[in-house]
Amino acid sequence: MIAINDIHKAFNKGKANQVNAVNGISLKITDGEFLVIVGSNGSGKTTLLNLVAGSVLPDAGSINIDNNNVSKLADYRRSQWIARVFQSPMSGTASDLSILDNFRLAAIRTKHKGLSIGINDAFKQEVKGKIATLGMGLENKIDQPMGTLSGGQRQALTLLMSVMDSCKVLLLDEPTAALDPRSADVVMRTADKLIADFKLTAILITHNLKDAFNYGTRVIQMSEGLVLRDLNNKQKSDLKQNDLFDWFA
Numbered sequence: 002m003i004a005i006n007d008i009h010k011a012f013n014k015g016k017a018n019q020v021n022a023v024n025g026i027s028l029k030i031t032d033g034e035f036l037v038i039v040g041s042n043g044s045g046k047t048t049l050l051n052l053v054a055g056s057v058l059p060d061a062g063s064i065n066i067d068n069n070n071v072s073k074l075a076d077y078r079r080s081q082w083i084a085r086v087f088q089s090p091m092s093g094t095a096s097d098l099s100i101l102d103n104f105r106l107a108a109i110r111t112k113h114k115g116l117s118i119g120i121n122d123a124f125k126q127e128v129k130g131k132i133a134t135l136g137m138g139l140e141n142k143i144d145q146p147m148g149t150l151s152g153g154q155r156q157a158l159t160l161l162m163s164v165m166d167s168c169k170v171l172l173l174d175e176p177t178a179a180l181d182p183r184s185a186d187v188v189m190r191t192a193d194k195l196i197a198d199f200k201l202t203a204i205l206i207t208h209n210l211k212d213a214f215n216y217g218t219r220v221i222q223m224s225e226g227l228v229l230r231d232l233n234n235k236q237k238s239d240l241k242q243n244d245l246f247d248w249f250a
């Protein structure tokens with residue numbers, strides 16, 4: 002459970018150009034929930050995600066993850082709970098290293114779910130098996146440098162690496178924004194499958210209203226640093242796709 006309690010974050014505090022990016026938000030995100038956040042540019046979505054991740058610290062309010070008050074913890078100290086995938090496929094992996102070596106690094110960095118650490122053939126076979134579940138044929142390219150892959154392939158592998166961590170929470174900040182529609186589709190389906198398989202609690206920020214409609218078990222709309230709408234799974238499944246577009250009319 003992620004419990005966000007009356008969280009506030011302002012930038013340029015006390016100056017003429019002060020922005021109240023997050024303006025008193027309270028949310029409880031239960032285990033296994035897949036929350037989608039939509040909202041206009043500048044409505045505070047990324048700041049809220051940064052507050053959960055710890056890359057931005059709040060001015061007031063608190064954030065608890067599994068009853069641990071993490072409000073003042075830096076992001077690297079929250080990584081035991083949280084994995085994050087960014088917009089750019091270039092983030093999170095080393096371009097010059099092979100796919101296999103990227104998995105080795107990831108396995109050394111943290112304790113991976115269902116993946117032993119090693120340089121032997123058994124490790125290689127394990128990685129191949131995990132990658133095969135993506136259905137992209139990348140298991141035959143594990144000696145290829147990461148930098149030679151397409152953005153979509155790379156983003157799918159980044160997702161896989163991050164969720165194999167011991168994390169319980171996956172933060173997705175517009176993970177498909179830089180991808181063509183077909184790759185974006187593969188990455189979203191991969192994310193959805195991995196969230197279900199690893200029973201993760203997930204938060205997705207997206208400007209793609211089709212994705213907001215198709216994925217997730219709850220959707221919120223942010224506006225001016227506040228939550229304007231908050232729909233549970235039942236209310237979300239009763240939505241028609243056009244309803245989401247109408248929110249922005």
Ligand SMILES: Nc1ncnc2c1ncn2[C@@H]1O[C@H](COP(=O)(O)OP(=O)(O)OP(=O)(O)O)[C@@H](O)[C@H]1O
Pocket residue numbers: 012013020021022040041042043044045046047048049
């Ligand atoms: N580091 C910062 N310094 C100053 N202002 C900031 C900073 N980060 C965010 N802001 C401001 O806070 C407000 C909310 O920004 P945020 O990035 O959270 O919005 P967003 O909803 O994610 O927008 P977008 O959809 O464009 O990514 C904006 O007005 C933004 O300019």
